[in-house]
Amino acid sequence: MSVVRLCEDREGPRVIPAEEWRRYEANLGEILCALGMDLDTPGTQDTPRRLLEALYDATAGYDGDPKLRTAFPSERPEHVDGSYGQIVEGPIAFFSLCEHHALPFHGTAHVAYVAGDEILGISKLTRLVRLYARRFTVQERLGEQIADGLVELVGARGVAVHLRAAHLCTQMRGVEEEGSRTATTFWRGLYAQDESLRREFLSMIR
Ligand SMILES: [Zn+2]
Structure with a gap:
């Protein structure tokens, strides 16, 4: 495996x-x-x-995605620190298979980062989400992988990921109310340290 x-x-x-x-x-x-x-x-x-x-x-996410690798210079002028400049993308729709039941869970992702020296084409954020979503996984791991993937791809100074999903394994079998959603957040770098960045991110995606 x-x-x-x-x-x-x-x-x-x-x-x-x-x-x-x-x-x-x-x-x-x-x-x-x-x-x-x-x-x-x-x-x-x-x-x-x-x-x-x-x-x-x-489950095509296991095949990898070679198109993810392109990053660009950040365009930030040298005199600008940029540690509060967020790049926020979403909602990005995703479909996964829960590894406990192999039934779908699906929802939307919001992904944000504070750039280091590089930025990523916007479509790559969607590719990154799908790379990890199209697998047998759980919502918690999916968010962690997206967050770490983004840090790794562009050397982001901070990453925020918010996932909101419906889990058919519980809904189809009547364990959970139809319409119930599971929300998870994941923070890296500056977002983990700075509450104001987290608050701004959450208000932007609301
Ligand atoms: Zn399940």
Whole structure:
């Protein structure tokens, strides 16, 4: 079991040999059938294959994202300190699979940072969120990874991440109210030290 990290050289699609793929399809077919699905209809005969493909696509974050690496000079003039200048992006929609049930949790992310010497193209923040969201994960780890990823990518002086998500594993099975959301915040660097930065971030995303 290997987890592809942001800075690893081995990036690119996971390779699953064709004969393995067919075996997984057959196993999924068996499970769906046991649960009650009739696999002998035009609508369902290819469902095991489609389910496997959908799961593969939904976990594409394990493939890494080579396009994330581009950073640019910060554009900050030399005489400017910039430690209170925030770059805030969001809401960024994300879809993950909870690692406890392999069922979706989904919601929005707000990501902010105080730049060091480099900045990131805005679209890269979305890519960063999706890199870690498209995996089997939990909301807490997702936020920590996004925060650390951003520090690592651009040497940000501070990072703030706010995630708000609905967890289908609890909602579909009636454990939790439909409409309930889980909110989590993650702070690095200047945000961890400075309450006024945190407050400004939270009021900007409200
Ligand atoms: Zn779950």
